[in-house]
Amino acid sequence: MKQENYNSSFPMPGVRLNLCGSILVLLLFVNSLLAANLNEPATNFAKLIAGVTGPGTIALTVANASSLPKSDEAQVRQTLESQLRSAGVRIGSAADAHSDVRVTLSENLQGYLWVAEIKQGNDTQVQMVSLPRATATQVSKAQPNVIIHSSLLWSQPTPILDAYVDGNRMVLLDVNSVSTLILSSGKWQLDQSSALAHSHNFPRDPRGLLVPARDHLADAYLPGTVCTISTQDHLNASCRDGDDPWPLGSKSALFNSGRNYFTGALFPAAAKNSGPFYALVELNRQAYTLSVFTGIDGRVRLNDGQRESSAPPLDWGSDIAALKTPCGSGTQILVTGGGDDTTTDSLRAFELPDREPIQVSVETEFPGPITALWTHSGSNSAMAVVHNLRTEGYEAYNITVTCGL
């Protein structure tokens, strides 16, 4: 995917941006359409038609009743005509023709369907060829000041729960297995996989977290299950039932193994249980750490260790992650956008200089809902998992933030 960014001249630090009036958005359409190889099916189709008409003169009409682009339609027509001629069929006017061939480039739910109606006197025969439909296009937005960068690392049909990159190796957790991938010639390639054995079904909207370890590769936290990932001879995931708290920054939090949220119980114990939440990020202040929770009631709560308050009503999604960057105050909160699992999603960056969040980036859009957002690599990058609504696959994106001018 190609992406371009536009840098504006907004000074960033300490300035509250009026984003409504000042954001310039550059829309870039990246056509990732893979030109389908239409010559082969067109050649086969011509052979089928010629098999019915035999040599001689035919009248040929081609109509496009599908989403096939005009340029491809011309290519199909050209190939058909040339292949028919190779088979001894001459294309002429209806008056001279012994066969009237009407080709319709149609389509159905599963792909393209080319149909030829071949009329010879009172007899009509039908020939058909099916072929898969090409993939669609990708739209991305770039933003002018604090810039969110997303790079697609990996995609697969199985739901990805988390992933992190460690040099030339990526560790990836999905609902069935943990895998390692190796960066080779600029592309991630699957190296090893180990199945996750667990004794109970995971809840719908499953979540999982990878935490790199010192004496083994990583620990994987899943609903009601904890796995130790090691790589001594080969990749191995040793799992057990357990409700061990999941490490989230300097704290650990109990996860509700039958649902998709944390119970609110924290270790070390907070002065006040914040109630169930989906995500927690920590912002280091001079004298304290501010914890930001996205509650399952839709509210964003702020806890400074002494007291807790609710942020003003926000249009934040329930997944957030904090990144340490050289921009602005030094920490930006990445926030998912609106909609539900049937709509596309986005990420925005916010800062929290006081108690009121300030948006410091425009939206970076993704081709489906963000189903996981975790911070890794010393908190200067995040991993977002997107359920691509077009391909139905799950995509792991590395998310970083750079400063605008």
Added chain:
Amino acid sequence: MRRITLQLLAVSSLTLLLGAAQARTRPHYGDALRADTQTVVMSGDKSPEMLSGLVFENLVTIDNSGHLQPGLATSWSSANSGSRWEFALRQNLTFHDGTPLKPADVVRCLSKASAQSWRVRAASDGIVIESDTPLPNLPAIFSLPEFAIYFDGPEGALGTGPYRLDKRTGPLFSLRANDDYWAGRPFLDGVELLTSRSQRDQLNDFLLERAEVVELAPENWRRAQQERMRTASSKPIQLIYLAIDSATPALRDPRLSQAISLCIDRGAIQSVIFQHQGEIAASLLPNWLSGYAFLFDANQDISRARQLRGQLGPLPSLVISYDPNDPEGRLIAERVALNAHDAGINLQPQPNGAHADIRVRSANVASLSPSAALAGLIDQLGPKAPIPGANAQSLYDSERAALETYSAIPLVFVPRVTALRDRVRNWADSPSGAWQFESVWLARPRTEITR
């Protein structure tokens, strides 16, 4: 119609008040949803089609792109050009009462589901099916509701799906979340499905916030959109057709059925009765599903109809019947009778005629796999015909052969339209319009969130 329009206006006002967009959040667990449907479920129907995918599951499912996906079977393979199939069952499956699902349960369901030519037997971790003739599209066929896998428990049929049937009280089906569902517990605690509900009652339930999900008549869809009601529409999936009674002596001559088919102004039915929703039909499968439906001529040809009529000699008056609870059915019957009159054929519209010669009926295209959908329709509408093959050419040949019997005359395909309250989340628009409640959840009312 006017009454319904006024109701739509009232609903839209309510929707505007409540319909402010809310931020994305992870799905909420809990709450119960009420949905109304016109579907009538017979009291003896153990595994009603309406509960397919919710309570009862199949070995194979079809995704929204029409491709096969694993269901209760994780994989399948064939040998001998499709004369022998092996299906591997998912491990550790249980019915809703905790009884393990065994290969023998699948064998029992597939053996009695339909009088088919295949032989089924259990294997160590799945089933084996053998047939004297190749069955290239058997996995797709197994996605049809009639091949659902269920267990006859002492208190009714038990399935394996995301919801279990808690109780049935007359037309009300109460479903409860299956906590141990293999693909994850549904977000909702329960679903109340109220069947046999008229369009008018459904709209009232929606207006009075008694139901979160209701059906809308296709002809009311445009109006609902104008009134900013939240709606979801399927592809044209419901086939409205004329069922021809072959016991009527006059109709045993296919030329009469052909003449009736030729004289019908399908365009008027689609534009006037269904307010331009859907598409005219001369085929069993809609073009978006088959890609070749345009090969079947849907044009009105009165002169050819008169010509065929003229070859038949004196004809008795025939009865065309419709469901008295279906206002569109009555209009269609009247329209067809009018067209037939122009061709010299006398049809008398009657509600629910006991001795009807022709009936206005509808049938759902039950699968997004063309081959499975056609097999289901042929089984439902026409005389027994071989299961169609898997490729487009074979499907086309089967469909043409089935239509040439003139036991069914297609008229129009109409979409399935659903109205949804704003707080219904994760509603997946499916080309089939099927209600897929396993991932749906309910947002809490705004007042509750901001309190």
